[in-house]
Amino acid sequence: MSLNPQRTPLDNGAVLIYQRMPANPFVSFHGSIWAGAVTEEKKGVAEFAAQLLMSGTKTKKAARLSEAIESLGATLDFDNSQETMHFYGRCPRSMSRKLFEIIVDCLSNPTFPAAEVERVRGEIIDGLRMDMDNTTHRASKDLLESLYPNHLYGRDPRGEESDIMKVKRADIASFHSANYGPKGMMIALSGDVDRELVRRDIAPAVSEFDGDSEKPKVTTPGPAKKTKRIIAMPHKSQADIALGLRAVDRHHEDFYALSMVNLLFGRIGLYGRLGRNLRDEQGLAYYSYSSLEARPIAGHWNIIAGVNPGNVQKAVEGISKEIEKLHTSPLTKDEIADGMDNQVGALNVNLERNAEMAAELYRIEYFGLGLDYLKRFPSIVRSLTLSQIHGAAEKYIRAEDCSLAIAGPVPKDAEKSLKWP
Amino acid sequence: MVTVTKLDNGLKVVLKPIPEATAVSVWVGYHIGSRNEKPGMTGSTHWVEHMLFKGGGKLKKGDVDLLTSRVGGKNNGFTDTDFTAYFETMPAGHADTALFIEAEKMRNAAFDQKEFDSERTVVISEREGAENQPEFLTEEELWSLAFHIHPYHWLAIGWKQDLQNLDRDTMYRYYLRYYAPNNAALFVVGNFDQTATMRKVHELFDSFKPEKMPEPMTLKEPPQAGERRAVINKPGSVDHVEIGWHIPEFAHPDTPKLAMLSAVLGGWKGYNFFAQTGWRPRSNRLYKSLVERNLATDVSSRAEVKIDPGLFIVHAAVKTGASVEKVEGVLLDEIEKLKRKPPTKGEMDIGRTQIQAWAGFENDGVTFNGMMMTFFEMTGGFEKYDELMAAVGRVTPKDVQEVAGKYLTEDARTVVHFIAKEVKA
Numbered sequence: 001m002s003l004n005p006q007r008t009p010l011d012n013g014a015v016l017i018y019q020r021m022p023a024n025p026f027v028s029f030h031g032s033i034w035a036g037a038v039t040e041e042k043k044g045v046a047e048f049a050a051q052l053l054m055s056g057t058k059t060k061k062a063a064r065l066s067e068a069i070e071s072l073g074a075t076l077d078f079d080n081s082q083e084t085m086h087f088y089g090r091c092p093r094s095m096s097r098k099l100f101e102i103i104v105d106c107l108s109n110p111t112f113p114a115a116e117v118e119r120v121r122g123e124i125i126d127g128l129r130m131d132m133d134n135t136t137h138r139a140s141k142d143l144l145e146s147l148y149p150n151h152l153y154g155r156d157p158r159g160e161e162s163d164i165m166k167v168k169r170a171d172i173a174s175f176h177s178a179n180y181g182p183k184g185m186m187i188a189l190s191g192d193v194d195r196e197l198v199r200r201d202i203a204p205a206v207s208e209f210d211g212d213s214e215k216p217k218v219t220t221p222g223p224a225k226k227t228k229r230i231i232a233m234p235h236k237s238q239a240d241i242a243l244g245l246r247a248v249d250r251h252h253e254d255f256y257a258l259s260m261v262n263l264l265f266g267r268i269g270l271y272g273r274l275g276r277n278l279r280d281e282q283g284l285a286y287y288s289y290s291s292l293e294a295r296p297i298a299g300h301w302n303i304i305a306g307v308n309p310g311n312v313q314k315a316v317e318g319i320s321k322e323i324e325k326l327h328t329s330p331l332t333k334d335e336i337a338d339g340m341d342n343q344v345g346a347l348n349v350n351l352e353r354n355a356e357m358a359a360e361l362y363r364i365e366y367f368g369l370g371l372d373y374l375k376r377f378p379s380i381v382r383s384l385t386l387s388q389i390h391g392a393a394e395k396y397i398r399a400e401d402c403s404l405a406i407a408g409p410v411p412k413d414a415e416k417s418l419k420w421p
Numbered sequence: 422m423v424t425v426t427k428l429d430n431g432l433k434v435v436l437k438p439i440p441e442a443t444a445v446s447v448w449v450g451y452h453i454g455s456r457n458e459k460p461g462m463t464g465s466t467h468w469v470e471h472m473l474f475k476g477g478g479k480l481k482k483g484d485v486d487l488l489t490s491r492v493g494g495k496n497n498g499f500t501d502t503d504f505t506a507y508f509e510t511m512p513a514g515h516a517d518t519a520l521f522i523e524a525e526k527m528r529n530a531a532f533d534q535k536e537f538d539s540e541r542t543v544v545i546s547e548r549e550g551a552e553n554q555p556e557f558l559t560e561e562e563l564w565s566l567a568f569h570i571h572p573y574h575w576l577a578i579g580w581k582q583d584l585q586n587l588d589r590d591t592m593y594r595y596y597l598r599y600y601a602p603n604n605a606a607l608f609v610v611g612n613f614d615q616t617a618t619m620r621k622v623h624e625l626f627d628s629f630k631p632e633k634m635p636e637p638m639t640l641k642e643p644p645q646a647g648e649r650r651a652v653i654n655k656p657g658s659v660d661h662v663e664i665g666w667h668i669p670e671f672a673h674p675d676t677p678k679l680a681m682l683s684a685v686l687g688g689w690k691g692y693n694f695f696a697q698t699g700w701r702p703r704s705n706r707l708y709k710s711l712v713e714r715n716l717a718t719d720v721s722s723r724a725e726v727k728i729d730p731g732l733f734i735v736h737a738a739v740k741t742g743a744s745v746e747k748v749e750g751v752l753l754d755e756i757e758k759l760k761r762k763p764p765t766k767g768e769m770d771i772g773r774t775q776i777q778a779w780a781g782f783e784n785d786g787v788t789f790n791g792m793m794m795t796f797f798e799m800t801g802g803f804e805k806y807d808e809l810m811a812a813v814g815r816v817t818p819k820d821v822q823e824v825a826g827k828y829l830t831e832d833a834r835t836v837v838h839f840i841a842k843e844v845k846a
Contacts, residue, residue, distance in 0.1 A: 022441040023439050023441040023442045023786070023787075024781075024785050024786060025781060026778070026781040026782065026785075028785070054703070062703070062713070063703075063704070063709070063713075066702075066703035066704040066708075067704045067767070067771060070688075070702060070703075070704045070771045070774070070775055071770060071771050071774055072774070073774045073775060073777065073778030074778070075698070075700040075782070076700075077698065077699050077700055077701075079699065088698070089700070090778075090781075090782050091778075092778060092781070118715075119712075119713070119715050122715060122718070122740055122741065122742070123718045123740070125741065126658070126659050126718045126738070126740060126741055127718070129658035129659065129741070130658045130659055130738075132658065133555075133656075133657055133658040133844065134553070134554075135553055191785075233844070235655060235656035235657075235844060236552075236553045237549040237550075237552035237553055238546065238549035238550045238552070238553050268486075268490045269483070269486025269487060269489070269490045270474070270486050276483070279543055280482070280483070280539070281539065282539065283538070283539035283540060283541065283542040283543050284542065284543075284546070285543070285546055286543055286544075286546040286547040286550055287550070306546060306549075306550045307546065308542070308545070308546055308549060311542075338487070338490070338491040341491045341492060341493065342490050342491055342492070342493050343493065344493060345491075345492040345493020345494065345511075345512045346493035346494075346495075347493065348443040348444050348493065348512035348513065349443075349444045349493050349494055349495055349510050349511065349512055350493075350495075351443070352442065352443055352444045352510070352611075352786040352787055352788065353785045353786035353788070353789065354785050354786070355698070355785065356786075408553075
């Protein structure tokens with residue numbers, strides 16, 4: 001299979017990007033419009049709009065919409081995020097046109113029935129409550145709030161329960177009218193898709209999408225506020241530890257070097273150096289991994305570990321020591337060579353499914369990386385130098401700057417005794 | 422074109438070339454799961470799975486990950502009630518490395534005492550992470566209540582008390598006894614050279630001696646003679662209702678009918694959990710009667726694919742303000758309606774279309790292809806999946822009505838309520 005993604009801009013401002021995957025005979029897609037939480041004036045409205053898109057259109061009630069989608073042998077989800085409203089799904093090739101006509105109908109003509117607004121209100125609130133009872137979510141939420149104080153990136157794009165209670169049907173309708181449009185719409189497709197399918201079936205359907213939309217401007221977040229918090233959840237069996245600090249945005253010159261540090265520190269194999277320490281040697285955690293989240297204008301690096309409440313201090317010390325070791329025993333040439341081989345080889349493995357390829361093509365378009373990005377990627381990785389990688393570890397990964405949040409059956413007063421740099 | 426070979430030592434080798442693929446996936450499944458465990462040693466099959474990543478023979482500790490990840494590959498292992506499976510997915514051209522790893526795992530795992538000890542807390546941590554989820558607690562209660570005799574009484578993770586007490590030697594004997602070529606099947610799927618790969622398989626696996634096969638399952642769950650109920654009262658955010666009914670084993674001719682029953686009742690999300698994404702089917706009866714009517718936020722149904730008779734399960738996350746009793750009542754009403762009147766042609770068409778479309782979605786790529794072939798091989802034969810998909814096409818509305826009446830009876834059902842108590846600040 002040759003990696004040769006194609007890009008088709010449409011007159012209405014939408015862009016289609018696609019790659020044929022002949023081994024997987026159906027179409028997978030991942031798209032978005034600029035209608036995420038950043039565009040809302042009232043918190044929670046973007047979430048409501050996304051959740052109500054399948055609740056009925058001017059020509060089809062909710063039940064008919066579901067039946068129409070499912071009778072095509074298709075799946076379709078709409079999902080709100082900080083910057084965009086995503087949609088993704090799958091369908092047989094022969095049903096692509098009909099499915100994209102339905103998607104455009106949902107995006108263009110939702111009716112937001114009053115009864116559905118109330119039903120969805122309850123669903124969103126229950127979803128928020130379920131997450132508030134989840135240790136991983138609670139620790140991560142707290143960490144993000146400290147990394148991006150009072151900023152979009154630091155809050156749940158769904159809003160809080162109190163926000164959801166205040167949203168009215170009219171807010172949703174006017175949000176939709178102001179923000180749902182094809183300008184800047186991106187749709188990535190992979191699988192049984194080619195130029196002919198795009199030209200004949202998908203482009204004509206998507207071209208029917210009309211409406212107002214503008215790429216929103218996200219303000220640059222202020223500095224992180226270092227915190228150390230315990231969220232006591234005495235009814236749980238395990239505690240989740242989340243810690244992290246602000247790092248780089250996706251376009252920063254250190255992004256690839258820091259990605260390599262992150263891979264070797266907390267991802268490769270069974271969670272890299274961190275996993276070797278916490279899981280393999282100390283047996284403290286079933287999972288303990290790091291992530292680099294680089295967004296268009298900011299980013300952060302974080303660690304998540306699930307541990308027995310009695311081992312929290314030990315795990316925190318283990319994490320701290322492992323971070324320290326990045327500086328006292330920097331990543332070796334051999335480790336880095338393995339990391340480079342991993343990143344290059346993984347192109348063939350991590351993009352072997354339609355859904356994975358569609359998601360990657362979407363990222364390429366979203367970040368403006370260029371159609372040749374997948375071809376250039378190996379040379380980008382191979383050209384990293386030891387000093388760039390050590391420099392990134394030195395500059396960005398510092399335990400003393402990390403915020404720490406622990407959620408689980410740990411007493412709140414342990415906050416004072418918990419040792420952290 | 423799939424080729425099947427049986428080595429002299431009993432190892433079944435299945436090659437499925439997909440020349441257009443960019444990767445190759447190697448899977449080994451063992452006919453050993455938590456159904457083969459005895460009380461007191463629950464969770465041991467899963468723990469053995471963990472130990473196979475800890476080195477032995479020509480593999481040092483960490484080598485499984487190192488050899489896989491340095492070329493960009495991925496690996497993992499899964500333990501089910503009925504089987505254990507391992508895989509490596511590698512860039513095309515690296516099938517030999519995966520075969521080498523799997524050959525070493527099959528007979529040469531070290532079970533070093535120190536490694537065994539440190540893994541105890543990891544396995545317990547995995548269980549404790551699951552215990553944080555109300556859905557896990559509900560599911561565990563359901564199976565333990567529905568099965569009194571058969572080992573489906575416990576989940577593959579095992580009871581915590583057993584995990585605290587299991588010893589290395591027992592587990593090592595268990596490994597040697599069951600990780601044998603005649604108790605396994607090897608799948609290679611994707612972009613690879615068939616002749617060279619088969620040569621490598623012979624080179625790596627031919628010398629392994631067969632062992633005595635696992636004892637046939639003698640424990641048979643007696644018919645349930647009355648509804649069973651349990652309530653879990655724990656702090657949480659929302660209530661859950663889960664109901665299970667006894668259904669026959671996967672090989673039974675009613676399996677395609679039960680698949681269609683599940684699609685009509687709660688929608689279809691395939692057999693491959695990892696292919697599910699966040700998709701919510703909405704044209705099914707439970708969604709319409711519970712979610713659309715503000716009684717639940719999420720519903721699902723599934724007919725478990727098991728070697729031995731298993732369960733047909735429906736689940737509802739109860740919406741705040743609704744009661745578990747009301748949700749249970751509506752749910753049971755929907756089942757009674759299906760017993761009285763067969764589903765419509767429209768419902769059947771959607772159910773069938775979804776099941777057959779999902780056959781593509783859940784086989785997306787070489788990893789999922791290998792996974793599905795292994796899972797079905799371990800449950801009755803990898804070719805049975807295609808037979809099942811074809812049989813779904815022949816299921817009639819009357820068939821669906823008939824299996825609803827035959828299996829979803831009051832006496833054969835087990836009901837679990839998870840009641841979310843207010844979390845103390």
